[in-house]
Amino acid sequence: MSSAAPAEVQAAAVDGSLASIARGRWDALKGGDVGFLPVLVGIIAITVFFTAKTNIFFTAVNFSNLIGQMAGTTVIAIGIVFVLLIGEIDLSVGYVSGIASVVVAEFQVAGSSHDYPGLVAIGLAVGVGAAIGLVQGSIIAFLGVPSFVVTLAGLLVAQGMIINLLGTQGVIGIQDKQVNDVANYVLTKNTGWIVAAVFTGGLAIATLGAYLSRRRAGLPTGNVALAVLRVVFYGGLAFGAVAVCNHYRGVPLVGLILLFIVVLFSYLAGRTIFGRHVYAVGGNAEAARRAGINVKLIRILCFVISGSCAAMGGVIFASRLNSVDLTFGGGTILLDAISAAVIGGVSLFGGRGKVVGALFGGLIIGMISNGTDLVGSADWIKYVTTGLILLAAVTLDTVARRRQAAAGR
Amino acid sequence: MAAPTATRTATLEIQGLRKSFGSVEALRGVDFDVRDGEVMALVGDNGAGKSTLIKCVAGIYSIDSGEILFDGKKVSIHGPKDAAKLGIEVVYQDLALCDNLDVVQNMYLGREEHDPLYRLREAPMEQRTTETLKSLAVTTIRSVRQPVATLSGGQRQSVAVARAVMWNNRVVFLDEPTAALGVAQTRQVLDLVKRLAEQGIAVVLVSHNLIDVFEVATRITVLRLGRNVGVYERDKTSEQEIVQAITSGTPAAEASP
Numbered sequence: 251m252s253s254a255a256p257a258e259v260q261a262a263a264v265d266g267s268l269a270s271i272a273r274g275r276w277d278a279l280k281g282g283d284v285g286f287l288p289v290l291v292g293i294i295a296i297t298v299f300f301t302a303k304t305n306i307f308f309t310a311v312n313f314s315n316l317i318g319q320m321a322g323t324t325v326i327a328i329g330i331v332f333v334l335l336i337g338e339i340d341l342s343v344g345y346v347s348g349i350a351s352v353v354v355a356e357f358q359v360a361g362s363s364h365d366y367p368g369l370v371a372i373g374l375a376v377g378v379g380a381a382i383g384l385v386q387g388s389i390i391a392f393l394g395v396p397s398f399v400v401t402l403a404g405l406l407v408a409q410g411m412i413i414n415l416l417g418t419q420g421v422i423g424i425q426d427k428q429v430n431d432v433a434n435y436v437l438t439k440n441t442g443w444i445v446a447a448v449f450t451g452g453l454a455i456a457t458l459g460a461y462l463s464r465r466r467a468g469l470p471t472g473n474v475a476l477a478v479l480r481v482v483f484y485g486g487l488a489f490g491a492v493a494v495c496n497h498y499r500g501v502p503l504v505g506l507i508l509l510f511i512v513v514l515f516s517y518l519a520g521r522t523i524f525g526r527h528v529y530a531v532g533g534n535a536e537a538a539r540r541a542g543i544n545v546k547l548i549r550i551l552c553f554v555i556s557g558s559c560a561a562m563g564g565v566i567f568a569s570r571l572n573s574v575d576l577t578f579g580g581g582t583i584l585l586d587a588i589s590a591a592v593i594g595g596v597s598l599f600g601g602r603g604k605v606v607g608a609l610f611g612g613l614i615i616g617m618i619s620n621g622t623d624l625v626g627s628a629d630w631i632k633y634v635t636t637g638l639i640l641l642a643a644v645t646l647d648t649v650a651r652r653r654q655a656a657a658g659r
Numbered sequence: 660m661a662a663p664t665a666t667r668t669a670t671l672e673i674q675g676l677r678k679s680f681g682s683v684e685a686l687r688g689v690d691f692d693v694r695d696g697e698v699m700a701l702v703g704d705n706g707a708g709k710s711t712l713i714k715c716v717a718g719i720y721s722i723d724s725g726e727i728l729f730d731g732k733k734v735s736i737h738g739p740k741d742a743a744k745l746g747i748e749v750v751y752q753d754l755a756l757c758d759n760l761d762v763v764q765n766m767y768l769g770r771e772e773h774d775p776l777y778r779l780r781e782a783p784m785e786q787r788t789t790e791t792l793k794s795l796a797v798t799t800i801r802s803v804r805q806p807v808a809t810l811s812g813g814q815r816q817s818v819a820v821a822r823a824v825m826w827n828n829r830v831v832f833l834d835e836p837t838a839a840l841g842v843a844q845t846r847q848v849l850d851l852v853k854r855l856a857e858q859g860i861a862v863v864l865v866s867h868n869l870i871d872v873f874e875v876a877t878r879i880t881v882l883r884l885g886r887n888v889g890v891y892e893r894d895k896t897s898e899q900e901i902v903q904a905i906t907s908g909t910p911a912a913e914a915s916p
Contacts, residue, residue: 460781463780463781463782464781464782464785466782467782467783467785467786468786469782469785469786469789521778521779522773522777522778522779523771523773523777523779524777526760526764526771526779527769529757529759529760529764530757530760530764530768530769532759533757533758533759533760534755534756534757534758536753536755537754537755537756537757537768538757538768538769539739540717540719540739540749540751540755541739541755541768541769541770542738542739542740542743542769542770543768543769601757601758601759602759
């Protein structure tokens with residue numbers, strides 16, 4: 251569904267003129283590489299639909315709410331992306347996020363023997379998530395047990411542990427300010443603008459750096475106007491989002507955290523050796539092994555990332571409700587997170603997709619959930635709609651894969 | 660590569676190589692050698708042990724017994740990285756390319772250039788890929804940034820061979836490089852094989868196609884059921900003799916010098 255790995259300049263975009271780039275994109279489209287087109291169409295369609303249904307949907311207040319609602323699921327989905335990229339699955343992320351919620355709540359209980367500062371409690375929670383990922387990943391990588399089964403077992407164990415940990419009380423309240431700030435703190439309006447400026451500036455510098463290094467190496471630099479347009483587009487989105495949030499109370503801190511995690515893991519996947527090897531393992535594990543890549547290590551690390559992201563999502567959920575109870579980790583968290591990654595164009599067959607897709611997919615899932623709640627539709631409509639969109643996304647991925655296979659050879 | 664065209668000592672020499680998989684003996688004491696600047700063909704029927712031999716040298720399989728000598732010195736190969744360090748590169752029959760990655764990414768697979776922060780240095784990698792393809796006269800690939808999935812069979816083979824050459828390797832194994840190709844593409848790849856030898860590389864060509872073998876090989880090693888049948892000079896043998904060696908296993912003593 252999305253373009254292959256981080257190669258952004260595709261196919262025939264050799265001479266850099268807009269016409270040839272357009273032709274290259276068109277060729278890629280016909281070859282089954284649809285990029286983020288369906289996702290963008292989906293986001294616009296959902297926005298138009300709910301805006302027509304209710305005048306609360308397209309407001310600053312609701313936009314701020316939406317960020318809070320989608321953040322946890324989206325962070326978990328980002329971890330899922332890495333597992334899907336190597337062609338595996340992690341079914342445990344829902345209840346691992348629940349475990350992290352319990353851990354972060356437990357380690358800030360005032361007056362107990364383990365009343366740590368909020369940030370330490372958060373660190374411990376993420377550490378526990380990473381450790382669970384390490385154990386599951388090691389079993390999968392070293393013993394070769396299918397990830398579906400290992401993480402299904404992990405799901406059950408984690409669910410049991412949550413019931414055990416919460417025990418008779420069944421609920422832990424969170425008083426710690428640092429923990430509660432994660433999902434509830436709002437940046438001052440000026441800080442919001444600074445964030446947008448730093449993001450846009452960083453993107454511009456990265457784009458310029460790539461351009462200069464290509465020119466120094468005497469390589470085709472692509473179309474400059476298009477590169478500028480890309481910076482303007484994403485910068486505009488950032489400033490637009492800040493403007494809308496500032497219209498209400500300001501940018502939620504959790505929005506900034508989400509942005510940071512998206513940028514960090516996009517960078518990890520697209521610009522580092524580790525990321526390249528993740529795509530290689532997902533594309534052809536045997537080829538990766540023969541090329542001297544430590545396939546087992548890559549597999550384990552992807553599950554560590556998945557566990558850590560699930561834990562971060564759990565911290566966000568706990569912070570959002572200022573308490574943890576027995577419902578944590580359950581419900582639709584797991585399926586929403588996997589759906590977000592898949593809707594965002596990450597292939598279930600491994601090797602194709604981008605981290606930022608999880609953000610788009612999380613946005614779509616969040617918008618449907620948010621919109622149906624606002625309109626007051628019954629829950630069944632929410633589930634059916636999400637299900638149909640997921641089916642459409644996977645169908646698109648499967649067809650894209652077939653067409654790409656037909657285009658080569 | 661400024662290596663002499665033919666040295667006395669073999670670049671790579673294998674003595675008495677044995678390898679079993681459970682009760683199946685794939686290699687039962689095989690000797691093999693190849694020198695700089697020559698194309699050594701490795702032929703034999705299915706199950707003769709050609710692929711096993713390659714994988715032992717490449718470090719994919721560990722060897723049960725026997726010795727591997729590189730430039731006359733005994734070496735031990737415990738993994739693909741050891742083989743790569745020595746300058747032994749294998750182009751597998753299934754090419755070992757990642758379809759989802761582009762040409763540059765495949766050429767540098769497992770050996771990516773990076774800065775101290777482990778960030779990829781894309782520009783130099785792309786530049787060198789382009790240069791390598793040009794030096795091998797591979798001109799049909801439109802963009803080195805297109806995914807390998809979009810390439811034709813000949814182009815994919817060219818990428819795989821170019822990857823082997825780019826790393827200044829001393830010994831390159833080509834496993835059935837022309838098996839899935841059409842006439843024109845076979846031509847391209849055979850020319851590529853000759854160019855490798857001209858650059859001073861020791862080339863080992865594994866092939867079922869004796870026409871290809873006789874066109875590019877200097878010497879021919881025949882294996883049968885995990886044993887040596889013999890080593891034949893291309894100029895002093897015939898296709899008939901090789902076919903007989905492959906199928907019935909003519910004693911090595913009669914043919915080898």
